[in-house]
Amino acid sequence: MNGPSITELTTRARDIFQRVVEEYLENGQPVGSKTLASDGTLNLSPASIRSVLAELEGQGFLAAPHTSAGRVPTDSGLRIFVDGMMRVAEPTREEQAQIESRIAESGPVEQALQQTSALLSELSGAAGMVMVPTREQRLSQFSLVSLGQGRALVVLVGEDGGVENRMLELDVTGSGSLEAASNYINARLGGRTLAEAALAMRTEIEAGESQLDAASRDLVERGLAVWSEDANKRSVLIVRGASKLIDEAAMDDIERVRSLLDDLEDKQSVATLLESAREAEATRIFIGSENRLFGLSGSSVIASPYRDMDGRVVGVLGVIGPTRLNYARVVPMVDLTARSLSKSLGGSLGKLIA
Known part of the structure; x- marks a missing residue:
């Protein structure tokens, strides 16, 4: 659906439309014919201005709020003003x-x-x-810390010293598996982003080149996954x-x-x-x-x-x-x-x- 076009306006209508928009943007209030006629710049009577305002409303450039006899620009009217009539005030x-x-x-x-x-x-x-x-900064350290009751804390430390923590729900897993998973990740993490480290480790695990047991491999996958997923949800x-x-x-x-x-x-x-x-x-x-x-x-x-x-x-x-x-x-x-x-x-x- 096409909106109103600036080419539809006569010179008089353009002048009145521009004045309405500028007055509205300055004061935030509907603009009436008496206001436009009062300073004499248009050199038109209030009756003549009212006639043009009615035409502009009929063409979709302006709207009349129920509570006022004045007009305000429609969204389409504002678009036309911004794209083709606005005089930009460059910063000093x-x-x-x-x-x-x-x-x-x-x-x-x-x-x-x-x-x-x-x-x-x-x-x-x-x-x-x-x-x-x-953000996907370079990382320097990864830790899995048991909190007991089937939970562990995933701790990531960036090269800039920033620390981020995530909670991980666990099946019953011994401390040896947590330590093995942490050591494995740390040995392959330094200087890499999380995505780079995860790709390298998953490739190694899938190729059967890691010495991790099944429980430790699962912790590696879940530890990286929970941190990545939560990081993507950050504001x-x-x-x-x-x-x-x-x-x-x-x-x-x-x-x-x-x-x-x-x-x-x-x-x-x-x-x-x-x-x-x-x-x-x-x-x-x-x-x-x-x-x-x-x-x-x-x-x-x-x-x-x-x-x-x-x-x-x-x-x-x-x-x-x-x-x-x-x-x-x-x-x-x-x-x-x-x-x-x-x-x-x-x-x-x-x-x-x-």
């Missing part, structure tokens, strides 16, 4: 310097990503989001500033805000939406009902990929807020933040990517 040199310095001073990768999400929230007045690169999304979505204007539509906050709780679905922006050459904008996840809450997402030192896309960052986001300001801010993060993290990102 001072703003650019602030973004670059804040990210550069963030420290370790994890801290930089947290800082970036908070920075996006500050810049946009909405919620900032950063999808973290899939890959950092969200900061969700409280900014509950402003004075939002309180007039509390159900929409509640729906949005519920959607944000489903981080995997949000990450999937951001994932769709990975291959974009430029910043992508998802407006309202254009995406199913946030369609009911009437929200927009502005997202841009960020890269490692080799130019590979390793993650996506962006903001989410009401459809009345200041697109002209936020779009270039998101783009600049993505480029600044890519530049700052550079080689550090290479250590995080599988």
Whole structure:
């Protein structure tokens, strides 16, 4: 189904439509003919403006809320404005310097990503989001520790000193099998990712080249499997500033805000939406009902990929807020933040990517 086209509009209608959208994005309120006529820039009477507003509504560019005589842009209207009429407000040199310095001073990768999400929230007045690169660091140590009562603790230590623990349910297994499995894995783990180590060990076991007994072989398989499966379920999304979505204007539509906050709780679905922006050459904008996840809450997402030192896309960052986001300001801010993060993290990102 095709939406309205900008070519359908006369010059007068374009001018009025643009004024309605800009006024709505600034104030978040329906825009009426008296407001548009009051400053004299259109040089039209309220009656003439009302006639054009009615035409724009009939063409699907605007809608009239039941509680007001004014008009608001539809999702299709906002798309037309963003794609063909918006005057982008590029960040000033001072703003650019602030973004670059804040990210550069963030420290370790994890801290930089947290800082970036908070920075996006500050810049946009909405919620900032950063999808973290899939981590598969080089490992240095693996341990299986018996906890008794049919349970063991799987402990993985990375080359960077990070420690991760996972619980493993056991059949009745002697401590000798736990020790044998740990020693076997450790001897083949150093400097490899979990996936690389697992492949090497499984190949060796299937070829009958290991000296493990059946119980120890089973522990090797299950120990690696439970850690891999759980690692894949880890949250890959950092969200900061969700409280900014509950402003004075939002309180007039509390159900929409509640729906949005519920959607944000489903981080995997949000990450999937951001994932769709990975291959974009430029910043992508998802407006309202254009995406199913946030369609009911009437929200927009502005997202841009960020890269490692080799130019590979390793993650996506962006903001989410009401459809009345200041697109002209936020779009270039998101783009600049993505480029600044890519530049700052550079080689550090290479250590995080599988």
